[in-house]
Amino acid sequence: MKPVEKITVNRHSSVEERQRALYEIYGQVLERQPYAYEHRLLAKAEQDFLRDKIGVKRFLKILGHSEVYLNEFYYSSSNLKFLELCFKHFMGRAPFDHYEMSHYSDILMRDGVNALINQMIDSEEYRKHFGCFTVPYPSQEEFYPSPKAYLETDILNHELHGQRGHVMPTMVWHELGLDCDGGSCDLQGQPTLSFPEPEVSERLEFLQVLRRMHPEDLKEIAASLPPTQRASLSQALAKSAR
Known part of the structure; x- marks a missing residue:
């Protein structure tokens, strides 16, 4: 950067x-x-x-x-995409992991948009990076939690609004093995869901996060997927619920 x-x-x-x-x-x-x-x-x-x-x-x-x-x-995006955009605009970075997305998603659904934005701007991270007087800017951390966190922040901070659609946040389309650069998501040649290593633990964590999402968010994500990927996601969620 x-x-x-x-x-x-x-x-x-x-x-x-x-x-x-x-x-x-x-x-x-x-x-x-x-x-x-x-x-x-x-x-x-x-x-x-x-x-x-x-x-x-x-x-x-x-x-x-x-x-x-x-x-x-907000009104034109899914809750998850809106959350990602709030991170970009007010924190200068992408969400680091599924736990962070889940935490802020709970705030958004329970307390609303104003509480979500207040929580970010009043956070200790915001205070350390921007204080009271500095305009937020794209993050340039010396250390990132993972290479994936750096990649997603770099992609998000260079993304034009709507460039990759209004439904799928970056971490989700990466997890699903999709290419969303054209504003709609296409498979990258994989017939089924793909997960980075370590496959089992990350797959289970990701599926658990998907299951905790608001039903409307899941519907929006499913509707944006190609039929093969949509069926594969449904099967994976059903298996993880057993």
Whole structure:
């Protein structure tokens, strides 16, 4: 990954510096600059930020809770894809493992979108990386939990919104042996589910995570799969339930 310039603002920052920070926040969180009508929806928060009434963290929460963000990412995505996008936008990385996805999925389903975003922005990891004054940026960890975690973060941070569809998060299409680069998922030549080594333990862990997903998420994932892969997933889930 190329070095990222950190954009930081505090009480001593000029209006011009805050305007630049606002531009970078939109680039990181919305993956684009707002349209004119979206600027109107966010006008008060923007003015409060530019006048130093609120800081980066508070503005991020307002933006993440707004209809501008939810319309762009939440309403058009599966819960799992939305979770992955929240990690990208607010933490600068992909989810590290199934446990992390399951943990935040529980927060999303139990407490809602606002609680999910607050939990990320108020986390100790966020504090260590960005503090109160730095705009979130793509992660450049010195050490990753696994090569897979690095790969998925690199893919996600270079992914254009919608490039790989709105249903399947990266870790899931990797686990299923799919290629989703075109926005729809195709098999990579495997007739059945494929799992990386160690095959047995990772397969069981992955299937258990799938079984804990919300039924609507499973329906969306199944609908996005080719028929052969859909049948294979159903059989694997049925076996893991015994």
